[in-house]
Amino acid sequence: MEKLYHISEDPRIKIFEPRPASFYPKHVLRHAVFAISGQLLHNYLLPRNCPRVTFYAGPDTTEKDRIRFMGNSTATYVVAVESAWLRHIQQAIIYCYEFPPDTFSLFDQCAGYYVSLVPVTPVSVRPIYNVMAEMLQQNVELRFMPSLTGLADAVKYSTLNFSLIRMQYAKTGGT
Structure with missing residues (x-):
């Protein structure tokens, strides 16, 4: 199994306890520890509450959607954030915890989510002092936009x- 990670702004977590999955109440019925695959780790290399639209072309993505959303980009992945978050992103220090994969099971392949129903002790923790540099090393196009709502609606109804x-x-608007 590939390496699994969790990003936090707290550098002192010794054990991750299962918690309610309030954002997936109909799908994760028990408390869980969430992890992200190494392939999609870049989606979380931002301050916790920073809103973002992340996408990439998958096997079912149409050429029309690939051109519409990816354009001439040579990056495999796009992460779009609001311009108002730039300073916070530049000043953020986040911590990348690596998890042992043995108690995790795949929850959502498209999003790279894994869950463990038992407490997890991290293998290591690594500080990330330059969030943008870390993201850009991972074949990601980082886009800054005044508002994400229009892009979010369009991506939601695409084949990406x-x-x-x-x-x-x-x-909620463009200002």
């Missing part, structure tokens, strides 16, 4: 693989 993360904190 996507995640809409922390959108409850997004601005």
